[in-house]
Amino acid sequence: MKRFEKRLKLACAVPATLLAMPVFGQSSVTLYGNVDTGFGYQSSQTSLGSTSGGHSAVKMINGVWAGSRFGLKGAEDLGGHTKAIFQLEEGFNSATGAQSTSGLAFNRQAFVGVTNPTYGSLTAGRQYASYYQFLSPYSPATWLTGFYGAHPGDLDGLDTIYRANSAIEYMSPSLYGFKVSGSYSFGGVAGSVNRGSTWSTAVQYQNGPIGLAIGFSRINNSTLGGGTFGADSTTSNAGGQAGVSAVTNGYRTAQAQQRFAVGAGYQIGGGFDITATYSNVQYIPGIGSSFTDTAIFNTGGIVLHWKAKAWDFAAGYSYTRATKANGITSSAQYQQFNLSEYYALSKRTGLYALQAYQRANGKTLGNNGGSQVINATATIGDGFQTTPSSSRSMFAAGVGIVHRF
Numbered sequence: 048m049k050r051f052e053k054r055l056k057l058a059c060a061v062p063a064t065l066l067a068m069p070v071f072g073q074s075s076v077t078l079y080g081n082v083d084t085g086f087g088y089q090s091s092q093t094s095l096g097s098t099s100g101g102h103s104a105v106k107m108i109n110g111v112w113a114g115s116r117f118g119l120k121g122a123e124d125l126g127g128h129t130k131a132i133f134q135l136e137e138g139f140n141s142a143t144g145a146q147s148t149s150g151l152a153f154n155r156q157a158f159v160g161v162t163n164p165t166y167g168s169l170t171a172g173r174q175y176a177s178y179y180q181f182l183s184p185y186s187p188a189t190w191l192t193g194f195y196g197a198h199p200g201d202l203d204g205l206d207t208i209y210r211a212n213s214a215i216e217y218m219s220p221s222l223y224g225f226k227v228s229g230s231y232s233f234g235g236v237a238g239s240v241n242r243g244s245t246w247s248t249a250v251q252y253q254n255g256p257i258g259l260a261i262g263f264s265r266i267n268n269s270t271l272g273g274g275t276f277g278a279d280s281t282t283s284n285a286g287g288q289a290g291v292s293a294v295t296n297g298y299r300t301a302q303a304q305q306r307f308a309v310g311a312g313y314q315i316g317g318g319f320d321i322t323a324t325y326s327n328v329q330y331i332p333g334i335g336s337s338f339t340d341t342a343i344f345n346t347g348g349i350v351l352h353w354k355a356k357a358w359d360f361a362a363g364y365s366y367t368r369a370t371k372a373n374g375i376t377s378s379a380q381y382q383q384f385n386l387s388e389y390y391a392l393s394k395r396t397g398l399y400a401l402q403a404y405q406r407a408n409g410k411t412l413g414n415n416g417g418s419q420v421i422n423a424t425a426t427i428g429d430g431f432q433t434t435p436s437s438s439r440s441m442f443a444a445g446v447g448i449v450h451r452f
Contacts, residue, residue: 073123073124074121074122074123074124075121075122075123076119076120076121077119077120077121078117078118078119078452079117079118079119079120079451079452080115080116080117080118080451080452081110081113081114081115081116081449081450081451081452082115082141082449082450082452083109083110083111083112083113083114083115083141083447083448083449083450084107084108084109084115084141084142084447084448085107085108085109085111085399085445085446085447085448086105086106086107086108086445086446086447087105087106087107087108087111087430087443087444087445088103088104088105088442088443088444088445089103089104089105089106089431089434089436089441089442089443090103090436090440090441090442090443091103091425091436091437091438091440091441092104092431092434092435092436092437093434093435093436093437094433094434095291095292095293095296095414095432095433095434095435096296096413096414097437100437101436101437101438104434107142108142108194108430108445108447109140109141109142110138110140110141110147110194111192111194111195111399111401111430111445111447112192112389112397112399112447112449113449113451114138114147114155114207115138115139115140115141115147116136116137116138116139116147116155117136117137117139118134118135118136118137118153118155118156119133119134119135119136120132120133120134120135120136121133122162125161127163128163128164128165129161129162129163130161130162130163131159131160131161132159132160132161132162132168132170133158133159133160134156134157134158135153135156135157136153136155136156136157137152137153137154137155138154138155153173154173154210155207155210156172156173156174156175156210157172157173157174158170158171158172158173158174158214159171159172160172164220165220166220167217167218167219167220168217168218169215169216169217170215170216170218171214171215171216172213172214173210173211173212173213173214174210174211174214174216174230175207175209175210175211176209176210176211176214176216176230176232176245176247176264177216177218177228177229177230177247177248177249177262177264178204178247178248178249178262178263178264178306178308179204179205179207179209179262179264180216180218180228180249181226181228181249181250181251181260181261181262182205182249182260182262182308182310182324183205184258184260184310184312184322185258185260185310185311185312185322185323185324186205186206186310186322186324187205187322187324187348187350187363187365187385188205188206188207189322189350189352190350190352190359190361190363190387191350191361191363191385191387191401191403191428192387192401192428193206193207193208193428193429193430194401194428194429194430194445195385195387195401195402195403195427195428195430195443195445196350196363196385196387196401196403196428197428197429198324198326198346198348198365198367198383199292199294199346199365199367199381199383199405199407199425199426199427199428200290200292200293200294200295200426200429200432201290201292201428201429202290202292202294202295202326202328202344202346202367203306203308203324203326203328203344203346204264204289204290204306205308205310205324205326206428206429208289208290208429209264209266209289209290210283211230211232211245211247211283212232212282212283213232213233213235213282213283214230214231214232214233214245214283215230215231215232215233216228216229216230216231217229217230221253224252224253224254225250225251225252226250226251226252226253227248227249227250227251228248228249228250228251229246229247229248229249230245230246230247230248231244231245231246231247232244232245232246232282232283233282234267234269234282234283235269235282236269236282241267242267242268242269242282243267243268243269243281243282243283244267244282244283245264245265245266245267245281245282245283246264246265247262247263247264247265248262248263249261249262249263250262255314256313256314256315256316256320257311257312257313258311258312258313259309259310259311259312260309260310260311261308261309262306262307262308262310263305263306263307264305264306265303265304265305265306266281266283266289266303266304266305267281267302267303268281268288268301268302268303268333269281269282288301289304290304290429290432291432292426292429292431292432292435293411293423293424293425293426293435293436294344294367294379294381294411294423294426295330295342296411296412296413296414297337297338297342297373297411297412297413297414297415297416297419298330298338298342298412298416299416300332300335300336300337300338300416301330301331301332301333301336301338301342302331302332302333302334302335302336303329303330303331303333304328304329304330304331305328305329305331306326306327306328306329307326307327307328308324308325308326308327309324309325309326310322310323310324311323311324318353318354318355319351319352319353320351320352321349321350321351321352322349322350322352323347323348323349323350324346324347324348324349325345325346325347325348326344326345326346327343327344327345328343328344328345328346329341329342329343329344330342336416337415337416337417338373338412338416338417339373340372340373341372342369342370342372342373342412343369343370343372344367344368344369344370345367345368345370346365346366346367346368347365347366348363348364348365348366349363349364349365350362350363350385351363357390357391357392358388358389358390358391359387359388359389359390359391360386360387360388360389361385361386361387362385362386362387363383363384363385363386364382364383364384364385365381365382365383366380366381366382366383367379367380367381367382367383368380368381369409369411373412373416374418374420375409375410375411375412375420376410377408377409377410378409378410379407379408379409379410379411379423380407380408380409380423381405381406381407381408381423381425382405382406383403383404383405383427383428384403384404384405385401385402385403386401386402386403387399387400387401387402388400388401395450395451395452396448396449396450396451397448397449398446398447398448399446399447399448399449400444400445400446401444401445401446402442402443402444403427403428403442403443403444404427404440404441404442404443405425405426405427405436405440405441406425406439406440407422407423407424407425407426407436407439407440408423408439409422409423410422410423411423422439423439424436424437424438424439425438425439425440425441426441427441427443430443431443
């Protein structure tokens, strides 16, 4: 009888002990990625800052439709509908196996934070600024890719090449279709809170088939007067001036890059949707800059997309014009035309083809800035930043396969 009583007390004590133990929320970690490889043709190729060369090129390309990458992301329930979240994402070259950004183990994203459906999310680390987060759904890169379809040289930062180090970002929940976001990237420069910093803010509205976003971003240099080209370093871009191309090469010594953009989209029906963007980009000179007047670029673009079962088709056009400044009386102009075709072999695997043509006119500053005025040359999207055309015209095309896991 005494033995039975002891067993009964023990059986009752075990559940009580378990109830007294702390309850840990559920957590999840997901491994994901893309492998994207193809072949591309370019009608005229030279090196950035040079007007010689001009031979056509055929080469293996990678990460065109969906940047080759692998990553880990996860969440843990902290209670009260609050979750801890993180994401680590590494880009790589599927043609060579190299890192897409040398020396950065998680070059695409590396952040941690908390999120709550009532109060929004707060994250810290290397991540996309608010400007890109809210404008990206209306970006030409969505269906035309950034490689071929971004506005010339990705001047307005609507593709993924602009990421901010040491950034803290807040994103609100949706309220009556509206969301707001703000981000700030610490420069970490002693004696200055401005140098090397990046800050951004954006508003997005989504209601059924209609979407709209407005964003602003400013990137400040961290080493004014230093570096090979003077003020060419920004902390937020891992020590290098962001977005250098044939469009902006003469302004790479800018004290700051400033962007304002508006994007909108509408789902027409029947598988059709249309997106449009306008941007105003300013390269602002300062101490150590090799040019004196603010260089301003205005860009307008439109993309028509049609989904038909396993197929996706898109066509786009953009026009970029610089203002007259720095001794240039015939300002640079860029017109770009794009086509894309995608066929889904399955949910995870697809084949794609892309074609693009660009025509440049007017004048711009050369590699050294200052009074070196040269003819504007073509540079399609952001896949040819270091290998633009040696002339005013450029045609490029590519085919490839992408697999997602």
